[in-house]
Amino acid sequence: MSARSADLLGHPKGLAFLFATEMWERFSYYGMRALLVLYMVDHLLAPERAQSAIGLGALKQGLEFLLGPLAPQPFASQIYGLYTGFVYLTPILGGWLADRWLGRRYTVILGAALMMAGHFMMASEGLFLLALVTLALGNGAFKPNIVTQVGGLYRQDDPRRDRAFSIFYVGINVGGFFAPLVSGTIGETLGWHYGFASAGVGMAIGLAIYLLGLPSLPMETAPTPVAERAQTRGDGRALLGLLLLAPPAILFWAAYEQQGNTIALWAERFTDRHVDLLFWRGEIPVTWFQAVNPLMIFLFTPPLVALWARLAAAGREPSTIVKLSLGCFCLGLSYLILVFAAETRGEGLSSWLWLAAYFALLTLGELCFSPITLSLVSRLAPPRSRSMAMGAWFLTMFAGNFLGGWLGGFWSSFSGAGFFALIAGAAVAAGAMIELTRRFRSGLIPD
Numbered sequence: 552m553s554a555r556s557a558d559l560l561g562h563p564k565g566l567a568f569l570f571a572t573e574m575w576e577r578f579s580y581y582g583m584r585a586l587l588v589l590y591m592v593d594h595l596l597a598p599e600r601a602q603s604a605i606g607l608g609a610l611k612q613g614l615e616f617l618l619g620p621l622a623p624q625p626f627a628s629q630i631y632g633l634y635t636g637f638v639y640l641t642p643i644l645g646g647w648l649a650d651r652w653l654g655r656r657y658t659v660i661l662g663a664a665l666m667m668a669g670h671f672m673m674a675s676e677g678l679f680l681l682a683l684v685t686l687a688l689g690n691g692a693f694k695p696n697i698v699t700q701v702g703g704l705y706r707q708d709d710p711r712r713d714r715a716f717s718i719f720y721v722g723i724n725v726g727g728f729f730a731p732l733v734s735g736t737i738g739e740t741l742g743w744h745y746g747f748a749s750a751g752v753g754m755a756i757g758l759a760i761y762l763l764g765l766p767s768l769p770m771e772t773a774p775t776p777v778a779e780r781a782q783t784r785g786d787g788r789a790l791l792g793l794l795l796l797a798p799p800a801i802l803f804w805a806a807y808e809q810q811g812n813t814i815a816l817w818a819e820r821f822t823d824r825h826v827d828l829l830f831w832r833g834e835i836p837v838t839w840f841q842a843v844n845p846l847m848i849f850l851f852t853p854p855l856v857a858l859w860a861r862l863a864a865a866g867r868e869p870s871t872i873v874k875l876s877l878g879c880f881c882l883g884l885s886y887l888i889l890v891f892a893a894e895t896r897g898e899g900l901s902s903w904l905w906l907a908a909y910f911a912l913l914t915l916g917e918l919c920f921s922p923i924t925l926s927l928v929s930r931l932a933p934p935r936s937r938s939m940a941m942g943a944w945f946l947t948m949f950a951g952n953f954l955g956g957w958l959g960g961f962w963s964s965f966s967g968a969g970f971f972a973l974i975a976g977a978a979v980a981a982g983a984m985i986e987l988t989r990r991f992r993s994g995l996i997p998d
Contacts, residue, residue: 562711565768566718571764575756580750582735582750584730585815594743607680631812631959632954641691643939647942650937659697659700662689669689669751673744699929805951807913812956815841875923889906
C-alpha cells in the first residue's frame, strides 16, 4: 500500500528517507568491512594477541579440524567469509520476524539498534566475535525489510518502481563510497578501534533518520498468521524461477566479495600506490580502494540507465536474463585484468591503474546484476511473504560470501595470477549457467 505522502521529485517522499537510512547503514557496514581483514591480519591475529578475543581460539580449532592448519591470512579470510556470509543468512529470519510478528517498521528499528551496538562493541578486542554476531543479527532484521518498503511505496503496475530501486541502489553506494574514506582513514591513522566506532556513529545517524521518516513510509497491515497463508500456483512458479538463479548468484557473489578480502591484500602488498596527478600527489591509503567501486556506481549508473532507455525505445533493450549473464561475464573480465597485472609485475609492484580497471569492469558487472535481481525478487515474490522472499534471496549472498571466504583461503598458496584466474572462472561459470536458463527456463523468469 502506498504511503500517504506527497511526491518529491516525482517519487514518494518516503523514498528519500529510505535512501538516507540505507546510505548511513551502508556507511557503517562498508566502513567496518574496509578495516576488517587488515585489522585481523595486521593486528588481532598477531601471536601476542591471538587469544585476546573471547572464543577466537575455539573458532580456530574448529575451522582447523575441518580445513587443516590455518595461518593468520587464511584464518582471517575464513572469518571474513563467515561474517559476510551470515550477514546474508540472517535476513530470512528478519523477513520471518517482520511478516509474522513485528511488522517491517519495528523490525528495521530493532536491526538498526543491534548494528549500532555491534559497531561500538568492535572497539573492544575481547568482544570481537560477539560484535560480529550482533552485527549479523542486526543486518538480518534490517536488510530485507527496508528493501521491501521501497517496493511498498508503489503500486505493482507503477512504472517508477524499477527506477526507484536504481535510486535506492545509489544510496547504498553513497554510503559505500564515503565509508572507506572516513572510517578507513580513521582506522589506519588514529587506530583500528576509532575506525570501528565511527561506523557505529554512522548507524546511529541512519536510525535517527528512519525514525523521523516513519510518517512517510508505507502503511502496514497486521502480520498474517501462518494458517491464513495460501500459496497459488503462480507463486510457486515465480519462486521456482528464482531458485534457478540461485546457483549462478552464489558464484557471482563469491567472486564479487573478494574486493573486501584478497583485493585489499593485493592493494596493500603488491600494488604501487604512489600517484602523481595534476590535482593530487601521494600514496593512496589501502582502504581508499574500497571507495572506488561505489564512486564508479555514481559515474556509470546515469549513462547505463540512459543506454537501456534508448535501446528500449528502439525495441532492442536486453532482457532481464541477458543483463544478468552480462553482469557475470563483466565480473569475470575484471579478474582476468588482474591475472594480466600479476603476470606482468615480475618482482616489483603492480600499478594502481590495474586496480582502477578492475573496479571499472566489476562495477559494470554489478550494475547489470545486483539491482536487477532486487527488482526481480520484488516483482516475483508473493505479496504476503515479500520480506521472507527477499530474505530467502539474500541466502544466495550468504552462500556466496561463505564460498568466497573459502576461496580466499587459497590466496597464500596460489600465485597471484593463478588465484585471480580461479575467481575469474567462477564468475564466467555463473554467466554460462544463466545463459543455459534462457533455453530451459520455460517462462519462469520474465524478460
